[in-house]
Amino acid sequence: MKLTIVGTGYVGLVTGVCLASIGHSVMCVDVDQEKISQLQAGRVPFFEPGLEELLAQQIREDRLAFTVDHEVAFAQAEVIFIAVGTPQGIDGLPDLRALIEVARSIGRTVDHDVIVVIKSTVPVGTNHFLSQIIAEQLLHPVSIQLASNPEFLREGSAVYDTFHGDRIVIGAEDEAVAHTLATIYQSMHIPILHTDIRSAEMIKYSSNAFLATKISFINEIANLCERLGATIEDVARGMGMDQRIGEKFLRAGIGYGGSCFPKDVKALLGMADLSGYPFQILQAVERVNRKQQMLLIEKATKRLGKLRGKRVALLGLAFKPDTDDMREAPSLAIAGALLELGAQVVGYDPVSMGNARYFLPSQVELLTRPEQALEGADAAFILTEWEEFTLPTFAPLLLQMKIPVVFDGRNCLDASALSELGIEYHPIGRGMDREMVTTSFQEKGRER
Ligand SMILES: NC(=O)C1=CN([C@@H]2O[C@H](COP(=O)(O)OP(=O)(O)OC[C@H]3O[C@@H](n4cnc5c(N)ncnc54)[C@H](O)[C@@H]3O)[C@@H](O)[C@H]2O)C=CC1
Ligand SMILES: O=C(O)[C@H]1O[C@H](OP(=O)(O)OP(=O)(O)OC[C@H]2O[C@@H](n3ccc(=O)[nH]c3=O)[C@H](O)[C@@H]2O)[C@H](O)[C@@H](O)[C@@H]1O
Numbered sequence: 089m090k091l092t093i094v095g096t097g098y099v100g101l102v103t104g105v106c107l108a109s110i111g112h113s114v115m116c117v118d119v120d121q122e123k124i125s126q127l128q129a130g131r132v133p134f135f136e137p138g139l140e141e142l143l144a145q146q147i148r149e150d151r152l153a154f155t156v157d158h159e160v161a162f163a164q165a166e167v168i169f170i171a172v173g174t175p176q177g178i179d180g181l182p183d184l185r186a187l188i189e190v191a192r193s194i195g196r197t198v199d200h201d202v203i204v205v206i207k208s209t210v211p212v213g214t215n216h217f218l219s220q221i222i223a224e225q226l227l228h229p230v231s232i233q234l235a236s237n238p239e240f241l242r243e244g245s246a247v248y249d250t251f252h253g254d255r256i257v258i259g260a261e262d263e264a265v266a267h268t269l270a271t272i273y274q275s276m277h278i279p280i281l282h283t284d285i286r287s288a289e290m291i292k293y294s295s296n297a298f299l300a301t302k303i304s305f306i307n308e309i310a311n312l313c314e315r316l317g318a319t320i321e322d323v324a325r326g327m328g329m330d331q332r333i334g335e336k337f338l339r340a341g342i343g344y345g346g347s348c349f350p351k352d353v354k355a356l357l358g359m360a361d362l363s364g365y366p367f368q369i370l371q372a373v374e375r376v377n378r379k380q381q382m383l384l385i386e387k388a389t390k391r392l393g394k395l396r397g398k399r400v401a402l403l404g405l406a407f408k409p410d411t412d413d414m415r416e417a418p419s420l421a422i423a424g425a426l427l428e429l430g431a432q433v434v435g436y437d438p439v440s441m442g443n444a445r446y447f448l449p450s451q452v453e454l455l456t457r458p459e460q461a462l463e464g465a466d467a468a469f470i471l472t473e474w475e476e477f478t479l480p481t482f483a484p485l486l487l488q489m490k491i492p493v494v495f496d497g498r499n500c501l502d503a504s505a506l507s508e509l510g511i512e513y514h515p516i517g518r519g520m521d522r523e524m525v526t527t528s529f530q531e532k533g534r535e536r
Contacts, residue, residue: 089112089113089166089167089271089272090112090113090115090164090165090166090167091104091107091112091113091114091115091165091166091167091168091169091272092114092115092116092117092161092162092165092167092168092169093107093114093115093116093117093168093169093171094116094117094118094158094161094168094169094170094171094172094190095117095118095170095171095172095173095186095190095208096116096117096118096120096123096124096127096154097171097172097173098134098136098241098243098246098347098413099171099207099208099239099241100116100118100169100171100172100207101116101127101132101139101143102136102139102241102246102247102250103169103171103207103239103250104116104152105139105142105143105146105152105247106142106247106250106251107272108146108151108152109142109145109146109151110275110276111151111275112151112272113151114146114151114152114153115152115153115154115155115160115161115164115165116152116153116154116155116161117154117155117156117157117158117160117161118154118156119156120156121156124154124155124156127143127154128147128153128154130143130144130147134411134412134413135410135411135412135439135440136243136244136246136247136410136411137244137245137247137410138247138248139246139247142247158190158193158194158197159197162193162194162197162198162202165198165202166202166203166268167202167203167204167205167268167269167272168194168198168202168203168204168205169205169207169237170187170190170191170204170205170206170207170208171207171208171239172186172187172190172208173186173208174186174187174208174209174210174351175347175351176350176351176354176355179358180354180355180357180358181211181354181355181358181359182209182210182211182351182355184210184211184214187206187208187210187214187218188218188221191204191218191221191222191225192221192222192225194222194225194232195221195222195223195224195225195226195227195232196225196227198226198228198230198232199227199228199230200228200230201230201231201232202230202232202233203232203233203234203235203265203268203269204218204219204222204232204233204234204235205234205235205236205237205269206218206234206235206236206237207237207238207239209238209239209292209293209296209348209352209355210236210289211289211293211355211358211359212286212289212290212293212359213286213289214289215234215235215236215259215285215286215289216234216285216286218234219232219234222234233260233262233265234285235258235259235260235265235266235269235285236257236258236259236260236285236288236289237256237257237258237259237269237288238257238259238288238289238291238292239292240253240254240255240257240292240295241253243346243347243408243410243411243413244408244409244410244411245410250276251276252278253276253278254278254279255278255279255280255281256270256273256276256278256279256280256281257280257281257283257288257291257292258270258280258281258282258283258288259282259283259284259285259286259287259288259289259291260282260285261284261285266282270282292352293352293355293356293359294356296348296349296352296353296356297352297353297356297370297373299337299349300344300349300352300353300370300373300377301369301370301373302337302338303337303339303341303343303344303349303377304343304344304372304373304374304376304377304380306320306324306337306338306339306340307340307341307343307376307377307380307516308376309323309324309340309517310340310516310517311380311383311517313517313518313519314516314517314518314519314520315519316519317519317520318519319517319518319519320340320499320516320517320518321499321517321518323517324338324339324340339498339499340499340516340517341380341497341498341499341516342380342381342383342384342418342422342471342497342498342516343376343377343378343380343381343418344377345407345408345415345416345417345418345420346407346408346413346415346416346417347407347413347415347416349416350377350416351416353370353373353374354374356370357370357371357374378421381418381421381422382421382422382425383497383516384422384469384471384495384497385422385425385426385429387495387514388400388467388469388493388495391467391493391514392466392467392493394429394430395426395429395430395431395467396429396430396431397430397431397432398431398432398466398467399431399432399434399464399465399466399467399490400426400431400432400433400434400465400466400467400468400469401434401435401436401461401462401465401467401468401469401489402419402422402423402433402434402435402436402452402461402469402471403435403436403437403458403461403462403468403469403470403471403472403474403477404419404436404437404470404471404472404473404474404477404498405417405419405435405436405437405440405441405444405448405471405472406419406437406439406440406443406444406472407419407472408472408473409472409473409474409475411439411440412437412439412440412442412443413440413443414440414443414444414446414447414448415447417447417471417472418471418497419435419444419448419471419472420447420448422469422471423435423448423449423452424449427449427451427452432453433451433452433453434452434453434454434455434460434461434465435448435452435453435454435455435461436454436455436456436457436458436460436461437472437474438474438476441454441456458476458477458482458485459485459488462485462486462488462489463488463489464488464489464490465488465489465490466489466490466491466493467489467493467494467495468486468489468492468493468494468495469495469497470494470495470496470497470498470500470501471497471498472498473498473500477500477501478500478501478502480505482501483501483502483505483506483509483511484509486506486509486511487509487511491512492509492510492511492512493511493512493514494506494511494512494513494514495514496513496514496515496516497516498516499515499516499517499518501513501515503515
């Protein structure tokens with residue numbers, strides 16, 4: 089089919105490239121001329137494993153093209169997918185300006201019947217709202233039907249996720265529209281769930297909010313494990329083996345970040361608020377996440393005393409490995425808090441140094457090699473579980489520190505390798521003082 093994708097961010101580009109690779113003819117449009125020029129030259133403007141190879145192949149095989157001209161992009165389209173950003177607005181709710189702009193442009197431009205699919209994550213009711221905007225702008229007597237098709241890919245494994253998704257959700261009021269969309273994805277052999285539009289919009293937010301809840305929950309269990317002398321990895325494994333719980337998203341750490349969980353949790357809280365329903369669990373999820381981001385600072389202060397004047401090396405700045413995305417990365421809150429405490433902050437990341445310079449305060453010194461960041465440091469914070477930190481070649485670099493003390497916010501280092509080198513290691517959720525906690529707790533019981 090002839091498909092158009094509006095917006096060439098993560099979702100738009102990955103969707104466009106993947107749909108081209110299963111044989112559709114795809115035209116991508118973006119307002120960012122520089123991005124489009126890069127894409128036309130076969131370059132992906134962000135770090136995403138496997139995407140550039142697939143992009144180049146689709147361009148070569150003439151199934152994928154790019155433009156900044158909406159008229160050109162819409163001219164042949166049978167289905168238009170909208171995947172523009174819906175960033176958090178000043179009131180905490182998603183900013184829908186880019187979507188509204190695209191809806192107006194579709195209304196003014198399209199001169200044939202077309203299905204418009206909203207892929208962007210949007211508050212419940214937005215599809216309906218956008219269909220009104222399109223209708224207000226229509227210059228031609230055509231039928232434009234809307235559908236919701238939320239996206240569930242993760243950055244860092246976006247291409248894999250697109251071909252191996254657990255489900256494709258299609259929100260459409262019209263059976264024929266749902267059928268056309270199902271046909272587009274047919275060769276991916278992924279289960280398709282057809283719902284009404286509002287439920288599809290809600291599935292996206294509830295899924296992200298539930299995953300964020302899982303993370304805050306396991307982080308609180310980890311904090312308790314430290315106090316009660318248990319080990320979070322064993323606890324998470326034991327919980328996850330119960331298929332009703334599932335093993336995924338039970339990695340304790342310094343909290344979730346990224347362009348979606350923080351914003352989508354806020355948006356769902358905002359929607360609940362506007363409808364007069366206090367969403368108490370989700371309020372706690374957000375609070376726990378904010379607190380968890382400060383955990384390494386608490387641990388370092390306990391171990392080293394006041395951090396004023398101390399040199400702290402932040403290793404890993406992106407919000408997770410295999411991406412250079414710095415949006416809402418825990419490193420931002422941690423660096424800001426350390427600077428406020430008067431610490432000297434240095435940072436290193438294998439791929440996100442360019443974005444890090446743009447997102448982090450200028451007082452944070454960025455160094456191009458981990459050993460440079462570690463040299464003379466009083467503390468090292470591991471903030472992203474990049475593979476290079478887990479290799480045997482990494483641990484000896486920690487000996488460059490003033491005193492080698494590591495606070496691992498992702499529990500990704502090998503504790504026994506560090507101990508052999510005489511490096512002091514502070515992971516998350518691994519209780520050390522089992523005896524003391526157990527006896528004091530049991531003694532209390534005996535007293536009763
Ligand atoms: N990043 C992710 O992993 C995921 C994002 N989402 C959702 O998908 C949506 C898009 O997210 P990202 O791809 O991260 O966004 P992004 O911010 O990386 O990219 C958005 C793109 O839209 C373009 N754009 C803005 N206005 C435009 C217009 N009028 N016409 C054409 N292009 C326009 C921008 O120039 C930009 O290239 C958001 O709603 C997000 O919540 C959903 C699942 C995963
Ligand atoms: O709506 C979105 O944009 C996307 O948001 C997340 O994907 P993403 O943000 O790319 O990354 P995740 O792998 O989900 O990680 C998010 C954050 O949670 C943290 N995390 C994840 C898993 C875990 O067990 N523990 C944990 O702390 C990560 O470090 C990261 O900071 C969802 O996983 C996707 O399904 C969804 O499409």
